Amino acid sequence: MSQHYELGDQTLWNPSNGASRLFMRQVAIYQDELGRPSGIGPMEADACQIDPAVFEAFVGALLARHRRTSHAVMIALSEGFVATVLVLAERAGIEVRWQATDDGEDSGREDVQVPAAPRPTEEAWVAALRQRSRELGRFMAT
Numbered sequence: 641m642s643q644h645y646e647l648g649d650q651t652l653w654n655p656s657n658g659a660s661r662l663f664m665r666q667v668a669i670y671q672d673e674l675g676r677p678s679g680i681g682p683m684e685a686d687a688c689q690i691d692p693a694v695f696e697a698f699v700g701a702l703l704a705r706h707r708r709t710s711h712a713v714m715i716a717l718s719e720g721f722v723a724t725v726l727v728l729a730e731r732a733g734i735e736v737r738w739q740a741t742d743d744g745e746d747s748g749r750e751d752v753q754v755p756a757a758p759r760p761t762e763e764a765w766v767a768a769l770r771q772r773s774r775e776l777g778r779f780m781a782t
Contacts, residue, residue, distance in 0.1 A: 644687040652731040710756040726773040
């Protein structure tokens with residue numbers, strides 16, 4: 641059995657039920673953490689629709705949060721989810737804004753790690769995340 645993540649009549653991803661269930665639970669967590677909807681609709685009859693405008697805003701907020709943190713455990717916990725979302729964004733034709741944004745939040749202070757993980761340069765961060773997303777995309781059937 642599998643489920644479908646769709647944009648109109650285009651299937652962006654067709655994961656197994658288990659992978660889909662885990663992904664949807666992570667979507668719910670990050671919607672709560674970011675305080676915004678993801679644009680990923682409910683799973684009904686093994687399919688869900690993605691609203692591209694809402695999803696684009698979610699992707700931007702997710703990337704900004706991921707970039708701001710220097711907490712090694714939080715980075716490790718979120719990296720796979722972020723890479724998965726980036727594959728979906730690319731397949732949906734969403735232009736990802738890689739530049740660091742200042743959205744007025746300073747969430748880096750609420751989860752302090754001592755010692756802090758070294759922060760890569762912006763270019764190294766983007767290159768590593770793009771590479772992770774490309775690698776993961778090979779395993780995300782459409």
